[in-house]
Amino acid sequence: MTLFDESERRIWSGSARAYADSFAKLCAYPLERLLDVAGVRAGARVLDVGTGTGTVAAAACARGAKVSAVDAEPGMVDLAGQAAPAAEVQVAALPELPFTDGEFDAVVGNFVLNHVGRPQQALAELRRVTRPGGTVAVTIWRSPPAPGQALIGRAIQAAGVVRPSDLPALASEDDFPRTEQGLTDLLASAGLAEAACETLSWDHRADAEEWWSGPASGVATIGQIVISQTPEVQAEIKRQLDTLSAEFAGPDGFLLLPHVALMASGRV
Structure with missing residues (x-):
């Protein structure tokens, strides 16, 4: 386990409910x-890695698939079990999954690669548990981020806050360009054939207080940066966020936050 992996375990420990109420x-x-790209259909054996609150697992179950799901955080597993009672949900983490070689027709990881210390090794493990001819499909956040995704970071920067030294970044030798080509190349380097990537763009509609509740509760790295500050600095971040959010306010008062993600898939 890398320092980045250890940090991610600490960051997400106990955060399941706050994540469910904010960024989920x-x-x-x-x-x-x-699920479409992964070929998830009735009767397919599907693994959802990094299931979080179980939304992907539940959707796969709704298609009639035979679903297994894992997450490193026990609180997430509890919520996923409630969201997808037909799935087999357990605590497990990349890069070592408790499944046999070729056990699944399709393996999906929705934003899980953002939270592992060795993304190529993680993808190789997803490939291992997928049967020959099966599909691995993943999403990550694109870099540079879209304006809505960058909003909280802009507020933090405007408040004069810097990233704490105890939050390690991904090691340079394990990182990769968060672009269509970069993600495609990563899948290919992990041994996946016919690797392809597309860009997904959408406006996320959220109440301003809901959007603040995630970082204010320490959810994800951005939240850890916020809660590591004094109450006075946290209040200044919130003030800056309120000011900057005005440019995203819709006619009904909700925020319309542009986001961009990358989705890639490859065959075993």
Whole structure:
């Protein structure tokens, strides 16, 4: 386990409910397209890795698939079990999954690669548990981020805050360009054939307080940056966020936040 992996475990520990109430709806946007690309259909054996609150697993079950799902955080597993009672959900983490070689027809990972220390090794493990001819499909956030995705970071920067030293970044030798070509090349380097990638763009509609609730509760790295500050600095971040959010306000008062993700797939 890398320092990045250890940091991710700490960041997400105990955060399941706060994530469900904030960023989970955002991350659910690609799920139907992800399942389509993976070929998820009735009777297919499907693994959802990094299931979070179980939205992808539940959607796969709704298609009649035989679904297994894993997450590194026990709280997420509890919520996923409630969302997808027909799925077999357990605690497990990349890069070592408790499944035999070729066990699944399709393996999906919705934004899970954003949270692993060795993405290529993680993809190789997804490939291992997929049968010959099966499909691996994943999503990640694109870089540079879309304006809506960058909003909270802009507020943090405007408040004069810098990233704490105890939040390690991905090691340079394990990182890759968060572009269509970069993700395609990563899948190919992990041994996946016919690797292809597409860009997904959408406006996420969220209440301003809902959008703030995730980072204010320490969800994800951005949240850890926020809660590591003094109450006075946190209040300044919120003030900056309120100011910057005005450019995304819709006519009904909700925020319309542009986001861009990458979705890639390859065959075993």
